[in-house]
Amino acid sequence: MKQTPHMHKIQQNMRPGVITLDGFLGKDSRNLVDILIGDDGDVKRLGYNHRAIAFRMVEMRDEGMIGLGEFVSVDPHFEIKVDSVRGKLPCPFGDPGVFPKVNTTVRNLSLNREVTYTDLHIHFILVHGFYEGKGSPFRLDPEVLVTVLEVEKPEEDYPFI
Numbered sequence: 001m002k003q004t005p006h007m008h009k010i011q012q013n014m015r016p017g018v019i020t021l022d023g024f025l026g027k028d029s030r031n032l033v034d035i036l037i038g039d040d041g042d043v044k045r046l047g048y049n050h051r052a053i054a055f056r057m058v059e060m061r062d063e064g065m066i067g068l069g070e071f072v073s074v075d076p077h078f079e080i081k082v083d084s085v086r087g088k089l090p091c092p093f094g095d096p097g098v099f100p101k102v103n104t105t106v107r108n109l110s111l112n113r114e115v116t117y118t119d120l121h122i123h124f125i126l127v128h129g130f131y132e133g134k135g136s137p138f139r140l141d142p143e144v145l146v147t148v149l150e151v152e153k154p155e156e157d158y159p160f161i
Contacts, residue, residue: 003031013092014133024092026135039131043142052154053145054126057117060149061104071107079107089120093128108148115140115148 003011011032016023028035043050064072064080071079081104088098099120107114117140124130125140132139145151 001033001037003033007032010093013094019089019092022137024130024136024138025133026137026139028133028135030133035133036129039142040129043129046143046146047153048142048146048151049154050125050129053142053149053151054122056149056151057104057122057125057145060106061102061119061122064104064106071105077108077110079109081105091120091123093130095123095127099123106149108150111148113144113148115144117145 008031011025013019014024014032025032025035030038040050043053060074060078060080061082063074063078064082066072067081069081069083071081074080083103083105085101085103087101089101090098099118102119103116104118105114105116118138121131121138121140124132131142131145
């Protein structure tokens with residue numbers, strides 16, 4: 001698929017130093033549209049959709065909110081910590097509003113693995129199917145997310161949002 005001028009502008013917003021110090025693309029030299037298509041294909045091959053992943057991320061974040069910056073135990077075998085730091089970030093896709101800098105760390109004790117994500121990541125995945133570019137320090141690999149968070153397979157496929 002060809003990248004539109006609008007998508008090119010969004011990709012420019014994702015470069016280092018525009019919105020964040022590191023940007024959102026890492027060393028990924030692909031066009032933004034190709035990054036989105038690649039991750040969408042990976043998610044579908046795994047048998048999931050972006051909505052199911054994002055909803056599980058929200059669920060885990062909400063479970064951890066009671067800890068006020070400390071890890072809390074969540075059945076059956078998770079520890080979750082939610083931290084909030086000062087500041088807010090806009091969405092580089094140009095969506096209205098800003099997102100608070102809330103970091104959620106989920107430890108899956110049965111797998112001895114953990115993942116950390118932000119509220120902006122949840123928005124990226126739910127609305128845009130964007131997991132950041134490969135090589136980005138904050139990229140979320142869809143397979144890691146569904147494994148560590150134990151995302152349930154959706155009963156029906158929701159259209160890409």
